[in-house]
Amino acid sequence: MDLPIVVGVDGSEPSLRAVDWAADEAALRGVPLRLVYASLWEQYEGSAVAHDLGKRSEQVRAQDIVDAAARRAHRRQAEVTVSTLTLPEEPEYALVRESRGASLLVTGTRGRGGLTEALLGSVSLTVAGHAHCPMVVVRGNHDNQARRGTHGRIVVGVGERPATPAAVRFAAAEARRRGAVLDAVRAWRHPAHESTDHPLLAGEPARMHEQQAAEVLEKALNDVPADIDARRRTVEGHTRNALMDASRGADLLVIGAERHHRHFGLQLGRVAHGVLHHSACPVAIVPEPE
Structure with a gap:
């Protein structure tokens, strides 16, 4: 059934x-x-x-x-x-x-x-x-109407644990149903303590963190079917801001939420709260396994 x-x-x-x-x-x-x-x-x-x-x-x-x-x-x-x-x-x-x-x-x-x-x-x-x-x-419109998907784009935020890809699977299924692009976003930040004033070394830490973000994205999308147009995007900055920016021009924003046996309910952190309050499109919260 x-x-x-x-x-x-x-x-x-x-x-x-x-x-x-x-x-x-x-x-x-x-x-x-x-x-x-x-x-x-x-x-x-x-x-x-x-x-x-x-x-x-x-x-x-x-x-x-x-x-x-x-x-x-x-x-x-x-x-x-x-x-x-x-x-x-x-x-x-x-x-x-x-x-x-x-x-x-x-x-x-x-x-x-x-x-x-x-x-x-x-x-x-x-x-x-x-x-x-x-x-x-459902959010993103304020005229008593819900828009049918017109952007052809499903955004999924990829977090620290790509080994629990429930959110990615959900987003991929939504992209397939709509014939839409799957836009996977991973934010990264350059820790302040790694900054250097040496002109020949200034870009090395940043490239390292961006590369790590790219590797996390690649691992998270490893099982996405080949017939889905999956795109990878690394963004420097806060995850919350990166996802809110990505929600503009998207039909759906998908994020995962973890459930812990010591915590009643899902762990909705600052990222989830931020996009639930301010996303420009509907937001899907997908429970991840423990």
């Missing part, structure tokens, strides 16, 4: 963009779409669905939200099978639990209480750190 793509919906414009993106992804993968609304409150305080239904926001209820999201998904991809679920519980717990039986978990950027989209909402950030399957946070 094909595992569904699960989308967290709350009636906000960011969550409706997530429905659009997920419907396109479900059509690409040939899998069902499952729309989940979870809240301890029966009524919804918001405007996007209320406007569509011609109701005041305080009159909109859980079933209205998932029904409106389902209609939107059908309009977007009529052939995708859509199911809905409403749950009277905190969305963080509900979505993490739903991720156990999902091929992909998708959310928007809105936080509870209508927090600004400039930063990732608390629900999406919490779920990103505990999901049991790859998770995509």
Whole structure:
């Protein structure tokens, strides 16, 4: 049985963009779409669905939200099978639990209480750190529409441990589905203590670190199928900045997150937090094995 793509919906414009993106992804993968609304409150305080239904926001209820999201998904991809679920519980717990039986978990950027989209909402950030399957946070547009992939480019950040290539495998699969280029990015930095004022030696440490970054990239992409156009790019500077720059003109940015037995959930460091908050395109967080 094909595992569904699960989308967290709350009636906000960011969550409706997530429905659009997920419907396109479900059509690409040939899998069902499952729309989940979870809240301890029966009524919804918001405007996007209320406007569509011609109701005041305080009159909109859980079933209205998932029904409106389902209609939107059908309009977007009529052939995708859509199911809905409403749950009277905190969305963080509900979505993490739903991720156990999902091929992909998708959310928007809105936080509870209508927090600004400039930063990732608390629900999406919490779920990103505990999901049991790859998770995509849809961001990059602010006009209540999710763009179909038009750039033909999937970016994957390659970290220190290329021996755990779950993120690379995920990115390669996404590139294949879209017929897109796989753009693997590895950042490197020149340690300050290795600097030298000697003009004949000044470039040697930098070349060494860049070469090491290139070798890490090569190892990480070693098992990528030959029919995928995989490109390697080393960038001097902070990883977070390199990936945020690479997200411009990309259809998806993929990063890995490690799970440790002594840590509840995934290790989302400064790089993951930075791209989740500021990426110019949707971001996929892929759990790496321990």
